[in-house]
Amino acid sequence: MIRRTVRDIRRRNRSDVLQCTYAAGHPVNRQQIAAATGLSTATVATLTGELLAAGVLHEVGQEDSRGGRPRARLSVNGARGLLIGTDVSEDFVHIALFDLAMRVRGTFERPLDPGGSSPLDVVELVALGVDEVLRDSGADRERVLGIGVSVPGLVEKEHGVSLLSVYGHWENVPLKALLAERLGFPLYLDNPLKASTVAELWFGAGRGVDNLVVVTLRTGVGVGMALDGALYRGVTNCAGEWGHTGLVRKGRGCRCGRLGCVEAYVSAPGILQTLREADPHSPLPALEDQRAAIAGLAEAVRRGEPAAVQALEDTGDHLGAAVSTLINTLNPRVLVLGDWTAQRLGEPLLDATRAAAARYALAQPFNAVSMQLCRLPHNPVSMGAAAFALEGFLADLASGAGRAGRGGARPVRG
């Protein structure tokens, strides 16, 4: 049973202070942090003191306080260290290097065919990408505070085992151990649903929101939840497999082997299948590059091509029905349509989905939810993976472990 302790409250409060500093986008004083977080000024003073001492925050000047004592302006100290976020997706590997202020220092991307890649191939590709991104940005390996890695499917959190990859031949792969051994950084493994949600919690639509649902639409589909303010994992870290819940009974075949799953309709391949049904002659579904195909669909919608518009409307209807289950069951404040598929289809998809959800959901929870597109400036999965590393670093700060020692990263262990 989860037993919350005073230490959990301190951890949560420390995260809130830091999140609000990230959110401001400019230096803030302690009074502004107290106002934004709802914490007492005494608590904010203690927590900012700890974060200053650890080098996570730094003072960037003072401001007049109408005759009172001048107020220090604080911001996150980017130079404190580096975070790496890695998105091993179904069809590409994306790596982003961030400084602690979450400014991108470099990125790496390479296509991936997981059907043709062994787990060790992927480990090597990630290691190659990390080396490349560090080298290209002139960054010192010693200053990396941690790396987060997202892999599709179910991740057994305790041992970092990839339990199920619906697309392929990986099962029970001890990925965390393989990656950690190869890379030598503190390493945090989870899946894109949870990574995207943590990215929104730290840097996006989830800041200060108690009940957040983040829908991930890419080659795979699923949902992340931050309920009552914290990432919800479920009892075996499997929560969020909404992509494999039933949308149409005895409907389209899904790659999980079942029929009529949400994913079979609103994933990128599902949407392209809907387009194929609307126009059997469309060249887009046959493109090898799914992201280009979805971008082509978005372009065709903008041009008003009837089959494309029909496919978008049908997708909005499917997605509206599917998110209504989440809206009615979870009564969230914010529901984000995220990741590259939603990003490329943009406002027209959001509008069609919202219109359908208004029909399918109950009025009260529908009226209570704000449906939004993801507005994160980078790949949300890589950002969220980096946020896992940030959270790990902060936890180590509190306990004095890992690379959190004052003054910068320790030498690589082992």
Added chain:
Amino acid sequence: MIRRTVRDIRRRNRSDVLQCTYAAGHPVNRQQIAAATGLSTATVATLTGELLAAGVLHEVGQEDSRGGRPRARLSVNGARGLLIGTDVSEDFVHIALFDLAMRVRGTFERPLDPGGSSPLDVVELVALGVDEVLRDSGADRERVLGIGVSVPGLVEKEHGVSLLSVYGHWENVPLKALLAERLGFPLYLDNPLKASTVAELWFGAGRGVDNLVVVTLRTGVGVGMALDGALYRGVTNCAGEWGHTGLVRKGRGCRCGRLGCVEAYVSAPGILQTLREADPHSPLPALEDQRAAIAGLAEAVRRGEPAAVQALEDTGDHLGAAVSTLINTLNPRVLVLGDWTAQRLGEPLLDATRAAAARYALAQPFNAVSMQLCRLPHNPVSMGAAAFALEGFLADLASGAGRAGRGGARPVRG
């Protein structure tokens, strides 16, 4: 934003001590409480001290401690006061009077036709029932610590307004104010989904379980969730309206006006409709008393009547598909099939549902969940409503408000 404080932790810990004392079913010593709750012996000593001082716990003897200091045996002090739980359902009002040890002191039940009843009629019926149950059990009105009332539909928690009753003409009724004025007790209003879940948390399958889902199957259908150990309400207390999520697209009409809702298939009327489809000549669906009709179906299943067996199998298939959405999305530890419809159909319904869920849900979350029938000894909604009153009383104890003053109930206010 919800901000957890040290006070919340104390409240949670105090509830845990009390829940474990209820759970034992016999007097327990402080060491046993510490072992069962995971709290330190010092914390248990402090909390039991407070609960003893408030008269909520009492010592019921000592036990030898193999030469050490004798250990006090503690139990909940039933004589400390009375709790009333009221279940205003679609077709009956049920009231149960409990002592603080949750022993039933008396019950009241009366059929109700909400289509023909105004909110004030219901208020009067509840008041009549409360008077009757207190009189019949020789209980002193002054000793009532609080009353919980469950009404179907959505309840706006802050103001106790019934926002939607899918069956009728109640909307925006300030039920809490009406009831509180008429009854004169501290009053807690919510819906059966949340009441059933709180009953399981305090007295049933939810004790010590972090991720609990309670499915309510009666004239209406919905779900209650206790996620990461606390009742989940959603942002406007609307969470749990899974009964009105899509099971079959363009399927059966639902009383909410939509098509193919879960409720249209697995509520008592939905199940009787399934029976009607299996056997148009069955007399059961035409019975006015739905509870008798479902009991008749259960009896026919036991006798092996083919249409009844078919209807039960079909219901298990519908329910298995519907709960798979909850299992995949929420990854719970325990999923309870509760309330009178599940109770009457019993093990055959549980078996058919489990078999279907094994096909529809992903293997990992399915293997992680224990699907159970509700084993609470009374109407779970009345028990849960009483538990809301218990929680209110405990909160007042902490703050010194309400009827929680030391030594018993205060005179009725107002």
